Amino acid sequence: MGDVIQIYEDYKNHADFLTVYVREAHPTDEWQMKSNVKDDVCYAQPKTLEQRVTIANDFAKRFKYPLPFGIDDMSNAANDAYAAWPERIYIIDESGHIAYRGGIGPFNYKPAEAREWLAARYGTVKHEAQPAAAAK
Amino acid sequence: MRRLLKWAAGVIGLLLVGAFVALSFLAGSPKEVYGMLRYALPHMHRGTLLVGSDAPDARLVGLDGTSHFHIRERTGARPLVLVFGSFT
Numbered sequence: 001m002g003d004v005i006q007i008y009e010d011y012k013n014h015a016d017f018l019t020v021y022v023r024e025a026h027p028t029d030e031w032q033m034k035s036n037v038k039d040d041v042c043y044a045q046p047k048t049l050e051q052r053v054t055i056a057n058d059f060a061k062r063f064k065y066p067l068p069f070g071i072d073d074m075s076n077a078a079n080d081a082y083a084a085w086p087e088r089i090y091i092i093d094e095s096g097h098i099a100y101r102g103g104i105g106p107f108n109y110k111p112a113e114a115r116e117w118l119a120a121r122y123g124t125v126k127h128e129a130q131p132a133a134a135a136k
Numbered sequence: 137m138r139r140l141l142k143w144a145a146g147v148i149g150l151l152l153v154g155a156f157v158a159l160s161f162l163a164g165s166p167k168e169v170y171g172m173l174r175y176a177l178p179h180m181h182r183g184t185l186l187v188g189s190d191a192p193d194a195r196l197v198g199l200d201g202t203s204h205f206h207i208r209e210r211t212g213a214r215p216l217v218l219v220f221g222s223f224t
Contacts, residue, residue, distance in 0.1 A: 004219050015215040018207065020196060023179075026224040031171030036224055043224060053201040059223040060199060067219065070196030070205065078194035078207065083183025084220035086176070092191040092216040096208070099215060101187055104180055114217060121215070 001063065002129075003111040004089075008067050010125040011118045015091075021056040021071040022079040025086035049074050089114045 008017050026033045027045040036042060046052035049071075056071050072078040079085050087105030090098060091114060100117045102110060119125070159169045185192070193208040210216050 001221075007217070011217075015217055016210055016213070017217045017219065018210050019219045019221065020207075022220050022222055024222045024224045025176075031168075031175040033224075041224055049197065050201065053197065053199070055223050057199055068210075069199050070207070071199070073195065073197055078196060079220070081192035081194050082185065082218070082220060083181040085179045085181075087219075087221040089220070090185070090191070090218040092207075092211050092218065094212060094215065096191050096211050098185050098187050098189045098191055101185055104182065105221070118215075118217075 001065075003115075005066060006127075006129060007111055007115050007118065009127050010115075011122060014122040014125075015118060017067045019065070019067045019069050020078050020082075020084065021052070021059070021069065022085055023052075023072070023076060024055070046074075091117055 004019075024030075024043060024045050026036050028042050029044045032042070043055050043058075044051075046055060052074070053071055056069065059065065060069060070078075082088065082090060083104070087109045089100070089102035089109070089111060091100035093099040100114060102108070102113060156166070156169060159172075160166045163169050163172060191207070191211065193206050195204055195206050197204055207216075207218070
């Protein structure tokens with residue numbers, strides 16, 4: 001997450017950013033990870049939009065998450081359209097076409113590749129790390 | 137013929153057990169393998185989008201839980217970096 005926030009801070013004057021909150025990857029009632037217990041990130045898989053919105057707000061507040069935010073509704077339309085679960089990055093160019101398609105997380109989720117795409121277009125930008133970016 | 141089938145079933149069974157043990161070792165525990173097979177693999181898809189494809193649209197909900205907007209509303213002026221993920 002810190003990588004993405006840093007990319008946002010570095011390139012927000014050149015590109016727009018949008019985080020899309022999708023279904024949980026490791027909820028308590030499915031495949032919970034020990035690290036989630038340790039970090040106190042324990043949520044059941046939302047059954048309603050209200051529950052998903054509540055968790056998304058907890059996330060945004062806990063990390064003072066600065067990126068613009070949208071939440072996939074319970075039809076999971078955005079997730080299905082972009083095959084995004086559990087985490088993935090795309091870049092859409094000004095003409096509305098996919099310019100960068102990231103791999104599927106966690107193993108092929110590589111924010112550095114998105115940074116490279118932006119750097120190739122706008123040059124290397126590196127600001128001081130923000131406090132929120134250093135949180136995780 | 138029946139004997140051959142028994143051998144084949146035995147070999148396949150051993151291979152499956154071996155694969156499960158190897159995955160358990162790599163993932164950390166049998167529970168992790170079960171979680172991956174039961175909950176992760178059914179939801180992980182490469183998708184059909186390629187570089188150059190039309191970017192699909194979808195309606196999203198705002199953090200307030202009531203407002204809505206479309207991904208397409210955010211495209212056009214500058215490149216749009218879409219970051220998908222969740223808390224857990």
